[in-house]
Amino acid sequence: MLSKFDWLRRCRSGTELLATLKYFSDNPEIDFSQLKQGGPLSAIGNLCQRCKVYAPITIRKKHTRYCGICEKIIELKEQIIPKSTRAIVIWGYVNQISRRLRDSKSSEFFYGIYVHDDQRFLAMTHRQFMKQWLQDLVIYSGLSLKGLLQIFPSLGEFRNLNIGDYLSWAVHHEATLSLDQLRVRFYTNPQQIINPKKREKEGLLTFHISDFINMLEMVEVFRVYLYPQQQKDLLELLSLNDPKEEQFYWGRFLGQISQEAKDMLTAWKVRQWSKSQTQFFYHLINYVFLPQSN
Numbered sequence: 001m002l003s004k005f006d007w008l009r010r011c012r013s014g015t016e017l018l019a020t021l022k023y024f025s026d027n028p029e030i031d032f033s034q035l036k037q038g039g040p041l042s043a044i045g046n047l048c049q050r051c052k053v054y055a056p057i058t059i060r061k062k063h064t065r066y067c068g069i070c071e072k073i074i075e076l077k078e079q080i081i082p083k084s085t086r087a088i089v090i091w092g093y094v095n096q097i098s099r100r101l102r103d104s105k106s107s108e109f110f111y112g113i114y115v116h117d118d119q120r121f122l123a124m125t126h127r128q129f130m131k132q133w134l135q136d137l138v139i140y141s142g143l144s145l146k147g148l149l150q151i152f153p154s155l156g157e158f159r160n161l162n163i164g165d166y167l168s169w170a171v172h173h174e175a176t177l178s179l180d181q182l183r184v185r186f187y188t189n190p191q192q193i194i195n196p197k198k199r200e201k202e203g204l205l206t207f208h209i210s211d212f213i214n215m216l217e218m219v220e221v222f223r224v225y226l227y228p229q230q231q232k233d234l235l236e237l238l239s240l241n242d243p244k245e246e247q248f249y250w251g252r253f254l255g256q257i258s259q260e261a262k263d264m265l266t267a268w269k270v271r272q273w274s275k276s277q278t279q280f281f282y283h284l285i286n287y288v289f290l291p292q293s294n
Helices: 004-009 014-026 068-077 127-144 163-173 197-201 209-225 228-238 243-254 259-268 275-287
Strands: 087-094 110-115 120-126 147-153 182-186 206-208
Touching (some): 004 014, 014 087, 014 110, 014 163, 127 147, 127 209, 127 275, 182 209, 206 209, 209 259, 228 275
Antiparallel strands (some): 087 120, 087 147, 110 120, 182 206
16 A cells, blocks of 8 residues: 555656645545555556556546546646646755644645654745745744755656656755754755755755855845846856956946945855856745835
């Protein structure tokens, strides 16, 4: 009989994972023993077309050859495709699971949450809720919570990749660091989960929780003081390889922005950032809300 975690690891897309996680969150008392084992795999066998384990339900519905669980997941999947493209996956390995995390209805941030055991949990949320959730976690748990939060984007609906494989790789990396503080390992692309060494060497993978939150706050300030076109112009400027050309355009760029923006860029020493650091910072723009002006 498949466990909840087995179901989650068998998901092929981010949408499927989100639908499965939400279904389990909304139905915590689900009884898998009511499912009947299917027959042998064959063209005419009595076997669910999705899980390949249980027998399809006999009631005639839209998906007549899926078991009861798979049918519910597929129906829910069709409703949440837009959410999955902007969702992030969080695999947590911590010293203790707080009551706030155990109660899936106590947090307004999550689409769904699954608590695997006393130290591990899986959750999905909108990517722009990431900072607020991390802040809430720190405020609620304080210094008592230690471990590693691995965060990576949902693959969406239209990529021929198995998100369950990436989840398994996240489990593989969970005990890489000691449980002496709370860290965030942020993957800008799920492929980095398989081989994180390059990103780790650049210092753009694992962060102390407070450092990562501060970085997200920097991105919010960045969005306030620079208009979208100015942000784009700055990225092109910082991507130049010719120092003389960069110096020429830098002067022109400073003449187009406010004094507050100039002070911000000077304080951050953005011209000393590496190309990788610049790309990483710009990637985070998609993960924060634009603060409301007064």
